[in-house]
């Protein structure tokens with residue numbers, strides 16, 4: 699059983715869950731690795747991730763930090779189905795998208811926007827609307843970049859589901875719930891069909907809640 703340290707609402711924890719589900723590997727999510735409790739931001743957490751981030755996984759004796767490293771490790775250890783393309787050029791393109799997704803796209807959609815809604819910093823414990831509206835151009839630009847990339851494709855790398863999709867979809871799934879002045883994804887965006895395509899994958903409906 700693979701242990702995933704973190705909370706189920708985290709987009710990056712969900713990405714790792716989606717990879718485990720694709721690989722038909724049993725996993726558990728919570729503040730423990732194996733039998734050992736690891737409270738958030740505790741010394742034990744810092745011992746397995748020097749910046750106290752989630753997810754961290756334990757697979758047998760091995761502990762792996764950082765979502766991209768975890769996903770690549772799982773894809774190598776459990777090769778079926780393959781979640782990275784073959785060919786040097788295709789791999790380079792896939793690596794570039796994985797990198798953009800876990801850096802710029804995550805920063806724009808999650809850190810600059812959705813995290814404010816999940817953990818509000820405004821008066822009376824409400825989301826800080828001024829901050830959200832000031833930041834909104836950044837997630838909107840990230841959504842536009844994704845729409846341009848997906849035009850004419852089923853997945854980020856063409857017709858193969860890859861790690862890039864499993865890194866991206868939890869962010870888009872959270873973002874797609876936003877309405878009215880917070881809305882990021884228009885009702886007619888191809889992103890909705892893309893999310894549905896991923897929803898049809900093993901375990902996805904139980905992970906993307």
Ligand SMILES: N[C@@H](CCC(=O)N[C@@H](CS)C(=O)NCC(=O)O)C(=O)O
Nearest residue numbers: 708709710750751752753764765766
């Ligand atoms: N570079 C890390 C970033 C992970 C990350 O930002 N995780 C968020 C949850 S999605 C987190 O740990 N948030 C808690 C915090 O920053 O204190 C990775 O790729 O795994």
